[in-house]
Amino acid sequence: MERYLQGMGISPGIAIAPALLFFHDRYDIPSYAVSDLEAELARLDMAMQKTRKDLEIIYERAVQELGDRNAAIFHAHMMILDDVVLREELTTHLSEHQKNMEHTLDALATRYAQAMNSVDDLRFRERTADMLDVIDRVLRHLLDAERPNLRTLDQESIIVAHDLTPSDTASMDTSKALGLIIEAGSVTSHSSILARALEIPAVIGVEDASAAVTAGTMVIVDGSSGRIILDPTRETCVRYRKAQERLIERRAALLRSTKGKPACTVDGVEVMLRANIELPLEIEHSQNVNAQGIGLYRTEYLFIDRDSLPEEEEQYKAYAHVAEAIAPHPVVLRTMDIGGDKFVAHLQILKEDNPQLGWRAVRFCLARPDIFKTQLRAMLRASVHGTIEIMFPMISGIEELRKVKEVVHEVMADLDEEKIPYNSNIKIGSMIEVPSAVMLADLLAQESDFFSIGTNDLIQYLLAVDRVNEKIAHLYEPAHPAVIRMIHQAAQAARVRNIPCSICGEMAGDALYTELLLGLGITALSMAPVAIPRIREEISHIYLGEARTLARKALKMRTAAEIKELMEKRHLIRAKKCELLMD
């Protein structure tokens, strides 16, 4: 019998494979009396040495693939191994109780965990998980019990996990891990970012996954819709395999046929296609698909899942690196768009009832100029290494835009004084995602160098729909007439002031909407690198003149259903034309 689970698709694509349950469940810790204490200590040394080797390998790999920032955590892990007191206490405990090393280590780890957890401060509690992760490695070496890891997978698998630790993901065998199903997780969690960066289909927020899935169960993961099918029938399998093959073939064919070509409409208008990225390894992905720059560089990964704020130097290096790699194309750096529940462990932030409407993005930055200025300094300093533009998220009105620009000018004045070079003509743009910003788009356009519409949040705020809430997720509707009008209004305001207006939400990568968006006046689209060839091809079948007529027609429509039907019809006509051409 087919069964279904639903989560939130956060990395598109289809994966079909048996499930591999990846849970760090507790194993039995044996407890027996020992007399040769030296031998126990020697076993400990051996296990610690092996653990150190594990960590060194993971560290190396993490540096290469994920950058220094993600790798730094393994330094802290190694320090725990070196802890003199831990070693001393183990020795004392051993001689007092004369129990085997596994028992001794586990007893001490439990005591430490209790002490750390009793501290009334979240950031210290999070260290407990790190400590236990290291102890777990040592214990497993003692027991000769292989730590479940994703480094060497016997066969192609769909990984089902509660969440993945940085060390799990950093060592994952990405040639066999075809898809991810994560019980926990938010869009900005470590595992989500990584899945997107590695282009592995992934669904998060599947709360009951471990109860519903048994090891070896055949699973289909649809990373776009968030749908998971367990024990699919043969028909379903065949259908999805075909869809998957089509997807893969199409991606490859598209890449071949569009590589090196600009995205041009039939009537010769060039549309800028740019990439949304977050991790260093995605720079290459965007180069592979000929992105005309980075339209959205999310800086959040520098801040999350760590216990200290990134220093200016670390940020500067990351920004300069992407600017250099992408030059002469521009890179749009978005200042940190987190806060509320997503913010770093090292800042104590009260749990908010409604983080989406809470203390985040520029609101947070303006309240913490120290953190904000450090980021801006790093961005400005990096601006001499390529073409950097700065974008501010969640701008809701003129005062806010003026305030953040004032901070930029303060930072510039500091740099002038210190004689540190930067691009003084750097472009500063507003991210349009709060409905009030659309209502004031004419005013914001007078004081912004560019607009980028973040459709994901705009739709969510405009329609008052939380996409993660499954009861109302269906109300999240990009084709809603109000959404179409908002995009139009923002694009027109930008046109009047002659500034570019791009889209950097998921709509930008959905071919269904490409013609409409161009017709509404959008001049650039920024999306996950993997979507670029598809959209480039779509654009090559669009006449801008027709797109404008279509947009006018859509703007007069009253329901989302009507608009969607029209989009689908147009899309089908283009697809047929395309097939005819291919034949």
Next chain:
Amino acid sequence: MQEVTGDVIVVNSLGMHARPASALVQVTTSFESNIYLTFKGNQINAKSIMGLLTLGAARGSHLIVSCSGSDAEQAFAAVTEIFASGFGEE
């Protein structure tokens, strides 16, 4: 054998989290003396990252440092200094 005891205050805004703790361990382990920190009645060895993390000392916390050994004075000076510098953080 010297013995030096005194107060230090956590001044960096994030408190004694992992990075300051590892910075402190790097300093303390370079001395021969025994170095202990006392906070809210708990005494821990300042050479142990695990011990430091169990303290949970936030910004503004007063800690007592006690150093004893041949280089206790230098050790005390170094510990006071790194606390005062906010572990190089703001």
